[in-house]
Amino acid sequence: MSDTHQDPEEPREESALPAARREGGDVIGVRRGMFGAQDTGDTSGYGGLVRTVSLPGPASRPYGGPTSREGYGVFDEIADELEGALDEQGLLPANAIDRTVVDRGELTFHIEREHLLRVARTLRDDPALRFELCTGVSAVHYPEDKGRELHAVYHLRSITHNRLIRLEVSAPDADPHIPSLVPVYPTNDWHEREAYDFFGLIFDGHPALTRLMMPDDWQGHPQRKDYPLGGIAVEYKGAQIPAPDQRRSYS
């Protein structure tokens, strides 16, 4: 299988630290054993194998571009403009931008949540950036990413310059607050309500943060990882097939 092996150099104590800037990417899980199945005994002798899984970590300059991976490219241009524009406003870029990740030809800025609104407004209004179109917010729940469990991911498209970037903001489960982007991108109205409905992310400053899909009196937030699927077993030709969340899974 095309499995990726964790860098053995990765210090594992990292996950014990409070949510701070890390050398690698976010650790989102730990895998044990050889074959990924959890429900049967592993007789291969590799049952004690432990690997951490982390998302791609911060990139170093030059960032390159979507097509050219090497050397100075469009991504450097965007990062320079953004950092310059934030600097002009008296905001130290390193305080607002937690880290910059370049992975699979995509540029991601991890933004500190308290500066999200300012960064988004800069990205929209600065003539050299001009990201006019926000394609909404997609929330992701990483229960293993301690202190940064909930991530909100925004994809911004610049029609003027024909570019696409991603903003990522995180919040801990204990304090699931992220500033609303509705004042900057009104399109996020329903998107943020959807993310609130399914993940319990509270977007401060949203004009009417209510449930969108689920009934108003619904308990819980269904797309969080700690919310069970609630599948039911299926009987087919006399045999019981367990519910999808009860079937054998591989990690």
Next chain:
Amino acid sequence: MSTSHPRQEAGHATAAEEDAVGYSAGRETTEGTVYTVTGGDWDEIAEAAAKSDDERIIVNMGPQHPSTHGVLRLILEIDGETVTEARCGIGYLHTGIEKNLEYRTWTQGTTFVTRMDYLTPFYNEAAYCLGVEKLLGIEDQVPDRASVIRVLLMELNRLSSHLVAIATGGMELGATTIMIYGFRDREVVLDLFELITGLRMNHAFIRPGGLAQDLPAGALDQVREGVKTLRKNIDEYDKLATGNPLFQGRMKGIGYLDLAGCMSLGITGPVLRSTGLPHDLRKTDPYCGYETYDFEVPTADTCDSYGRFLIRLAEMRESLKIVEQCLDRLREPGEVMVSDKKIAWPAQLALGPDGLGNSLDHIKKIMGTSMESLIHHFKLVTEGFRVPPGQAYAAVESPKGELGAHVVSDGTTRPYRVHFRDPSFTNLQAVAAMCEGGQVADVIVAVASIDPVMGGVDR
């Protein structure tokens, strides 16, 4: 459908009034009198409303109303015939597809996503598969033939989607001829889908790494025939509707939304192009080799429903052009799945005595001659393939606008999170901006010009 009079005193309706309104007699609630109307008795309701001194009525149109494109609930505050406030109620078709994907393998995901926006199944599959391929890093390995067939299917799908948009939009205006024509022509496209994939809807034909299987024998000729028929038939919409003064009277200036409104509300697709901005991901951010096809991006500068109708007609002609270019490229045979045996689905489909299933040749091989192939098949089909951790965003230009898939993997055989940015969902937010201040009857036209599909809105 129910209407209510806000601010009306409880117990206001007298016995005489109750007689006048007959079986639709109002019910007193804390929010005012609530009438439940099931059709045919509007006169009585109007009469009862006229007697009250308050002209302001809140109408819940839908979620079961025939002209709201499925289970969309429009909450309209009406002052006489004028809509003073319009809001949408959605979620009636929420099926938890995004959550369900997290409990299936990456390949099984296509079976779910094809059911989201059920009028554009191939776009859902393509966006999802492009995202998975980006995560796997195999975009360059997808065979050309697979990409060309994807484009072919997507463009045929654009035709069928636009035909439904025009057909149902016409029907909601009372133009039933357009409806009959639209569904007649959609049938031509669905027959081609059935020929190629075996199904008219919910195909799950585009898979991560390529396609479920190659085109069947004779498909190219049939598609060519279909294109000929469609080319002839599309002119009929022009004759029937484009110059029709009644049609223009209902459509022109209705559902107005300008470029600034579109940008701030995130509107894409024909609605955005009706403001004159030729934004089309097939041109600006090409995928599946769209940069190598010759086609135009039609625009209008009217910002209204009529412009969107014209754009849809023009886009259908452009799609036919692309389909013809695809047919020319498909003459040469080739692979339709990546060569990496750790990702490619091992079996091909074949028609057996009990319907479509795994090809008998493949079963004969794995059961009779190769234990290793059997294990390989079993592992790949039950366990699936692993996708390296990370996230990717892939967007395609669906007939309704930008359809984006945000795909996250944690390195296992199942998606960690898949989020779809469905254009219908985003575009439906424009209802308030388009409808407020207009007439009730124009709400229908404006909503039809957005062309929302609730399967995609609610997912």
